[in-house]
Amino acid sequence: MNSRERVLAHLEGRPVDRLPLMPITMMFACAQIGARYRDYCCDYRVLAEGQIQTAGSFGFDYVNTMSDPAREAADCGARVEYFDSQPVALVEDDALLADKKRLATLKIPDPLGGGRMHNGIKAVALLKERVGREKIVEGWVEGPIAEGADLRGINTLMTDFFDDPAFVRDLFDFVVELELRFAREQVRAGADVIGVGDAAASLVGPQVYAEFVWPAEKRLVAGIQEMGAKVRLHICGNTRRILNGMGRLGCEIVDLDSLAPLAEARREMGPNQVLLGNLNPVTVLRNGTPEQVTGAVAQCHQDAGSRFIVGAGCEVPRDTPPENLRALCAYAHQHKP
């Protein structure tokens, strides 16, 4: 069974030869091919090369197109800043929707209009062409609160929940539509899985999550699934208070950060949810020893049970010792679910 078959079978609950392996690499993958991170973000050929090389040499079961949170916002006209060795970033002081009234006239950009989203779609197509028969190709979109924060400014959005709930709902409607269009083109280009990154969701409590974020996430997830793709939800940070809601989204994969214990997620989400994660990317994966990594991933496996995919809690840090990442990978290569 090849990587692609393994992941698909596992998601469908069919038997597999070993645990699937899907850690997030961005800056690490870029460093593997000695490229500038600026180019990884801006040139789909560099991204694809980094992903293919890294997935190949470490034996990942997938490749993925995530690079920075700013693709959609940049195409909407938000001011972004480019750095040589860091992800593209939004300029929050000059947020596109600093004036809320602008939302009424904001148009959803064409994902195929030659902008940063188009670049991401080309990355999907190139990955599909080069390794798509062998490996899972995962595209990427920002989730509603993450993208809402990118457009409005994260500090301001946090207070909008109290000051202007109607605006937040309109903003999230806009964002869900935007992300669905972006996702659709990625699925057309060959993505098997769409990752939904909704980092800022870990900043809000269960009430704000249930009232504003969950309904928008649900529409996004359901919309992507209607296109025939599977969904991997990833929320950076401490999600302990919203695990139950995350489980009820019906995502094929819930990818947890290290601050949310897998055992707790298993209790909240039931026995069938596929969980991915979640060893601490910094203290264990980057700063630990290969033995510590093996111990930590074994514990994750035990806590998650058989519906489990191996990965770190978040992005594999750029300067992670390769032998540590190899220890993570070896666990997946050597263990059955």
Next chain:
Amino acid sequence: MTDLKKLYEAVVNGDAKAAHAITQQALAEGVDPLVLVNQHMIPAMDEVGRRFEASEYFVPELLIAARAMKSALDLIRPLLVARGDKPVGRVAIGTVKGDLHDIGKNLVASLLEGGGFEVIDLGVNVPPEKFIETVREKQANIVAMSALLTTTMPAMKTTIDALKQAGVRNQVKVLVGGAPITEKYAEEIGADGYSENAVGAVALAKKVVAA
């Protein structure tokens, strides 16, 4: 007489309008502005911090509480200046070079203001030179740095070294914080203090200026 417990509640509940109105009324009645700050607003922010640690409050609740406190401070600060009260200290605060995370830093800045400090907020991605310039030109006596990335933590040490190089290290106390920072790291890089959270940062700042 205004019920000052309402000021406490307004801050805890993040009701900026109420906090402003109650403060205005209390000041008109001749209540000492420092009583409002020390006996009502600071305890309120302590309670907000406690609720955050206990996962009863989250970032939105923290931010609206800080905003409510600020709306009261806007009325109080000019009065303190007019009567010649000196700020407890002058803080140059910023997120270090290469790092764009600012939610935590903004909270620390707001609470320091609430605690009677004059705060010069240098924003995010702040290079060492900018800290040095602020110490020299604005006579800041505390440099407070925030970092959220493992990759940008070393910029704290670079900044401390640059303060030394510039010959101003002895004029300031250097405080550090942010999720990946530890007490041990703060010691290693030669900082004067570390705080895990924003409420603790105010107590720490008060301690180091008193020392």
